[in-house]
Amino acid sequence: MSKLLKDKGIVVRTFKYGETSVILDILTEVHGLGSFILQGVRKSKSRTSPSSIQLAASVDLDFYMKENTDLHQLKELKVNTIRTSIYSDIRKIALCMFLSELTRRMLNKYENHQLEFSLLQSVLDDLEANDDNWSIHIWYLIRLLEISGFSLLKHRVHPEYYYDIPSDTITSNRPLHHSYLSGYDMITLTQLNQADVRQVSQFKPKRDERNRLVEKLLDFLKVHISGFQHIQSFDVLKSVFE
Incomplete structure (x- = not known):
């Protein structure tokens, strides 16, 4: 019934x-x-x-x-909300694709996700209103990790140290693999996470840095979420901003 x-x-x-x-x-x-x-x-x-x-x-x-x-x-x-710019700007379209696919990959079906709903709504509203907020997807990814119970940014890392993603440890030696974040990366992510959604547009890392941070955060998800699949729209996002 x-x-x-x-x-x-x-x-x-x-x-x-x-x-x-x-x-x-x-x-x-x-x-x-x-x-x-x-x-x-x-x-x-x-x-x-x-x-x-x-x-x-x-x-x-x-x-x-x-x-x-x-x-x-x-x-x-x-x-219920009229948005126009996110459908007329190819960069915003690519960001919407990434945000949507990431949401689907990270959330379980038919569980309560009110926090995630409010978060995504605020991100889309901000993306509609601003034409230079190209770090919003990184902020969203960090917040989703937090809501989902992952404490990536619990580590306080010296700028010259490294966060090893597979082992979830801090080390003074650069890992021999590529799945790590530098101390400077961790500081950047922490500062971004502490910002309100309306302040995210003030963070303007270069394209290569944005892509690298997203790649490392996705590496974290692949390590810590069983069966987490490649975010195909990330490839689209990178090509649009080339």
Whole structure:
């Protein structure tokens, strides 16, 4: 038996299903990350706006929650926050792709993720409002790690020391592998983490430094989350900023 529920959500993946339907992965405020099918949306007379099924769209949804299924049926889907710049700037589009894929990879389905929902909402709002906040994805990644219980930045590292990611230890010797953060990297990440979302745009590391920090943080996830997969949109993000 199913029951009709209402919630707010953020679209983190969308793909076509059949001739006229789409399947959406949506991070909801109350019911966590879930998969939903919206039927008939690609018909010419559909009442659903195409903007409501865009990646990173903030939406109100009415859906039927059914036990023992991973796919829930949407009755209605409406955009509740109008955003334009994140869909007109290729750099922001690439960032939205990365933020969405990272969210899907890190969160478990159908668990309570209200903190993560609020965090992603604030990041998207800031990305919409600012045209130079190219470190926002690093800030989001650090905050997601914190919420998920990882204490990467618990270490206070001397600038000349190193954080060895696989062993989760501090060492005075540069590791023989590439999976480590320098003391300077750790200081940068700590400063970024201490900033409010509205202050992140003040951090302006160069492109190569941004990419390196993200790569190392993703290395951390691969080591500490079993089965964590490669974030494909990171390759897109790097190419867009070349």
